[in-house]
Amino acid sequence: MATLSPTTGGASANDNIRRFTAPSRPRSPPAEHTLFHPKTRAFIYGLQPRACQGMLDFDFICRRTTPSVAGIIYPFGGQFVSKMYWGTSETLLPVYHSVEKAMEKHPDVDTIVNFASSRSVYGSTMELMNHSQVRTIAIIAEGVPERRAREILHYAQKKGITIIGPATVGGIKPGSFKIGNTGGMMDNIVASKLYRKGSVGYVSKSGGMSNELNNILAQVSNGVYEGVAIGGDRYPGTTFIDHLLRYQADPECKILVLLGEVGGVEEYRVIEAVKNGQITKPIVAWAIGTCASMFTTEVQFGHAGSFANSQLETAKAKNRAMRDAGFFVPDTFEEFPDVLGRVYQNLVAKGVIVPQPEPEPPKIPIDYSWAQELGLIRKPAAFISTISDDRGQELLYAGMPISDVFKEDIGIGGVMSLLWFRRRLPEYASKFLEMVLMLTADHGPAVSGAMNTIITTRAGKDLISALVSGLLTIGERFGGALDGAAAEFTNAFDKGLSPRDFVDTMRKQNKLIPGIGHKVKSRNNPDLRVELVKEFVKKRFPSHKLLDYALAVESVTTSKKDNLILNVDGCVAVCFVDLLRNCGAFTPEEAEDYLRMGVLNGLFVLGRSIGLIAHYLDQKRLRTGLYRHPWDDITYLLPNLSSSGAPGNEGRVEVSM
């Protein structure tokens, strides 16, 4: 088959994409205490491919029939769909630029995971709350100003919306729904059996510690029924009591777990609810930060809210009060699993909890990038680069850190030798390269490259267009003398032709010798640029045989005509060959290779770019207008159609070249 694709083995990529219709509505609206169920549909606000994929993977191993993510809202978006995996196949998630549009397209969505930054999360959350279908918003951002957080929670209360966060990882309901990055990577989710529901509902302040809770619960009980991390800020949108009351109302949740923290008074509201009989299920609880009272000065722990403003807010006082109210509170957090395990076993013994057989979770393929990081897989790279590396702490030029480039002051010549030849060249070589750039930088406005740049500039084009139009003239005739000269001189020299034989051979072939001849300069009126190069090379190069050869050729040609001197192109070209061959940094093969690759043209392009940019700036500065060539400077010779002739040959004026 002609269109056989290498990755999918026959099928086109499109065949591997799963498309979902919105799930059927739950037959009855979810109960008041149910935030998440196996048909919960959500938007992700913000571009978070990893979190999104994590949610879809979770859905998949929970055997949900449709993904929990209905779409992505991204106001700065450029794309319209985002490709995600559904198990081993792929699926497309729509990306919306406006909340309005997203809500209109997906009336079944009632949950939003808001990944907006601390700066923009206030505005976006307020906007989201104005849509009546929204029941729950999780706010992930850390560092939301406290006033803004209170405004959000105040408005949410008015609207009857549940806010989870800010500064949280979110929450998880095994078998139903996972908020964003909760639970970590897939192997951890599988290890903590989060793909099927257990009987314990927890609320934790810290998101990081919720991973520990998942792990503990999987070890000492039949696992998590639902878990929420309310976030470490001073004013979380919902607190312990809000979620514990939901768990109390939910008949499937048998044990409540509260993991509180020093700071704030929210634990006391749970104590109140237990005292007045609102909560009757067993609560296993702990407030972390008991050490705070033992320090002599104030220490701000990781969370913004974890600071006791009064005795009441210390972890010690909270643990004591919870124990007094009949919660199961261990003596230390290390004993927490034991206490929890005993409470669980007790309920199993009473028949309140009946452990279920373990289902086998579906397998999720490991992600390519992660497998690569673990060193499990390999694949040939499509590109290789051997000159620079921007991935590390510092940019590297051929292995040399950019800071060393400046510390050792290696100059443009040094940078060119690193990037063009992947090696440090001797100092005189770098200097020579710089010298060439300086000599070739410009040659007046009349040469074809500069002319093109000037005309393009005057046509109102931008710098890059003007520069490129000039550069595009460089080739065999303009600027290309360098390459040609290097080739011809080297060739003759290597063949062992004497200078006179070389000149004669060229004449016989009716060929001009590139690099020989100048419009005005002559032996008696030497080109100073050539003199500079010659002087430098003779003084600094360890060997300059080709230059000597070229000078011998020059003495032959100038004996015929005074202006047939070695011009600057020729001089630079032969000296460059001398450099490659004799500086000791290149093998003879390498030297030939670089010449064949056209490195000399590169030198000219680089140097002349300086001049072309200068011409562009000059014309801009002068505010010159569009250039139109005068008619009288063009000879118009048109064919006469009325006169007969073969098609394509009607009275054409033949001009012999």
Add this chain to the structure above:
Amino acid sequence: MAAKSILEADGKAILSYHLTRSKPIAPSPLPPPPHNSPPKLASLHFPAGCNPSAILDAAETTYPFLLTPRARFVAKPDQLIKRRGKLGLLTLNKPWAEARKWVEERACKETDVEGVTGILRNFLVEPFVPHKGEEEYYINIHSVREGDWILFTHEGGVDVGDVDAKAERLLVGIDLSEYPSNETIAATLLKNVPSGVHNVLVDFITRLYGVYVDCQFTYLEINPLVVIPNEDKTSAEVHFLDLAAKLDQTAEFECGAKWAIARSAQSLGLASTSSDKINIDAGPPMEFPAPFGRELSPEEAYIASLDAKTGASLKLTVLNANGRIWTLVAGGGASVVYADAIASAGFASELANYGEYSGAPTETQTYHYARTVLDLMLRGPIHPNGKVLFIGGGIANFTNVASTFKGVIRALREFAQVLIEHKVQIWVRRAGPNYQEGLKNIKAVGQELQLNMKVYGPEMHVSGIVPIALLSKNPGNIKEYGA
């Protein structure tokens, strides 16, 4: 990133500038007042190794009001110290020469304030405001979940006593459109204040609350607040003699410009210095000083600077440099749990540091962090009972445990010899992505370098290694990783 205390001078500067400029949140009983003239706040900083006398000389040029003939001054340290009046850290009604002498005697001196030792480096000198005792009020605004409490009592001053018991209070809801009426404010807060100054005080309280909201304070206490009404009681001179405040540092992106302009040379009535430093706002950015006696050590400052340069979180507080027990814990929650476990095992006084690294730091960042902790631990004298290092952490979400451990391992290699000399026991517990590889590597290095090291994985409770290490308690009888 949280509510942070600010210097008294900065708090006063913000109030002085914004009281008349913040958008009014409710109609006032009084006509709008003219803008305050720049406050006279001589904020004097004495850096380490300075010559106090030279700084005071310079202050006389910077703050010309200090040399006003016959002027009287108040001087006090401005370093987040509470109850300065009671502690004798305040001098009142002194001519400049005496106030200057008072400051000079105390500047750069180590001082004990209620059990905390620190060096007095920052002072505030202001004109003394003569007033009557009955003009001293107390006001406090602080934020709670439901709104902001305003506490007010007419008996302010140094001896204000138990304000919780005696102050009148009013809860202002989050929704500013429900801000209480002038009558409500007068009726609740100003019950015991002569009605003649009600208008003046209502106007002031509303403006003050406006600034509180606008500049995102989380705490503001003025005591005494001196209100001297003019004769027809249509306006009043208001002086905040003593002030303590906290701002919400996370609101910097919304309020930074407002904080800065109040602190600009122009707003403070100072000759603008020809300093060539360009600020991003109209004035210098707000500073959040460390609490008294808690100036950052060079190592803490170094970690703070690393922290500021990355998206990851790197925190270090040295509690007791000679402590035996050191922690190198990943994760904000886990690090607190470790400190708890050490304290509840009875080793609070031996705990040397609190710190955490999280948010996927690079291998190099982890190395520098670990290196700093190890260096501090091994700098202290050798302890006959040896030392204990906990390389702990919870179950990471996305951090590749193996790669962060590479940084830790590099640091361990560097200090291997000294670790053995100091008889350091190393206890490791970690889990999360690729923990298997990470634990395997660190265990191999422990064996190779002959360190006294025990390694545990997710089977161990997050801080379960603490009781095992300190109390030899391993109730679950959990085995080492790979054992």
